[in-house]
Amino acid sequence: MRNHIRTTALAATALLAALSLTACGSNDEANDSKAGAAAPAANATTPDTDKDAKDTKDAKETGSGTAQAPVQNASTTSTTSKGSTGGSKSGKSSAGSTGSGRKSPVTCTGSNTKVTVTKVSRPINHLLLTATNTGSAPCYAYHAPALGFDDAQAAFPVLRDSIPQAVVTLEPGQSAYASIGLSGEPDGQELHKSEHVTVYFTGKANQGSTGAPAKLKLPSGTSWGDNGFVTYWQSEMDDALMY
Structure with a gap:
């Protein structure tokens, strides 16, 4: 068990x-x-x-x-x-x-300027020419204007003592001036009555006229003598009227 x-x-x-x-x-x-x-x-x-x-x-x-x-x-x-x-x-x-x-400068002529002639009180027996540039380009006012009174054959004398220091350059709208001495010394010279004057422009070479001239009506009673003169173009009015 x-x-x-x-x-x-x-x-x-x-x-x-x-x-x-x-x-x-x-x-x-x-x-x-x-x-x-x-x-x-x-x-x-x-x-x-x-x-x-x-x-x-x-x-x-x-x-x-x-x-x-x-x-x-x-x-x-x-x-x-x-x-x-x-x-x-x-x-x-x-x-x-x-x-x-800006355009290149050209020669001032009757085509691109407006020319006027006026009588001034001082100096006496003087007229003032004003040429204003009406073109779109600057222009050179070379030497002196050549003047022809009515049908005069000879050119009016130029006053050499008035030559400016530089050529007058006119921008559009600017003016150049020249004075006309109607009669110079001596007194007692023969005077010529005229109604018109033709303004001719000269070129750089100053050999004859160039471009269109400007024919102007003179102030009433204008008379001039053979010993009168015209100045060179000036940039200032006073410079033109000082001769």
């Missing part, structure tokens, strides 16, 4: 040990199974994460860079276009500054 109980106890003990080993094995397998399941999940996540990071980097380097390039190029083109416009305007201020629209 005791042996049977002992044998049964031993058998039970052996069974418990076997069950314990089986349980341990099952736990180990379960743990291995969980670890195995966790490992593939971790391995699966890592490639996807790396791929996503690589795709994001590629997108920045390719997709985003391509999207920004047109914007940058468009901005550059706009700036260049404005610069070109500014250059064009600047080109126009440069062309205006070099050309400035």
Whole structure:
């Protein structure tokens, strides 16, 4: 009886040990199974994460860079276009500054000037010629006007002492002046009455007249003598009337 109980106890003990080993094995397998399941999940996540990071980097380097390039190029083109416009305007201020629209000077004649003759109180027996530039270009009033009273054959004498320091240049609207001494010394000379005087302009070479002359009506009662004179063109009225 005791042996049977002992044998049964031993058998039970052996069974418990076997069950314990089986349980341990099952736990180990379960743990291995969980670890195995966790490992593939971790391995699966890592490639996807790396791929996503690589795709994001590629997108920045390719997709985003391509999207920004047109914007940058468009901005550059706009700036260049404005610069070109500014250059064009600047080109126009440069062309205006070099050309400035000023025409080359020409010779003053009856065609581009308005000539008048007036009687002055001082000095006595003097008339004043005024030639005003009516053209669009500057003109040179060379030397002295050549005068012809009515049908006189000889040219009226020119006063050499009145030569100016420089040729008189008239901008459009400006005037030149010359005085006419109707009679000079000595007194008692023969006087000639005239109603008209023709004013001729001379060129740079001072050889005869050039261009159209100006025919003027003289102030009433004008008389002149053979020893009268006309001055050179002056830029100031007072300079003309001082002789």
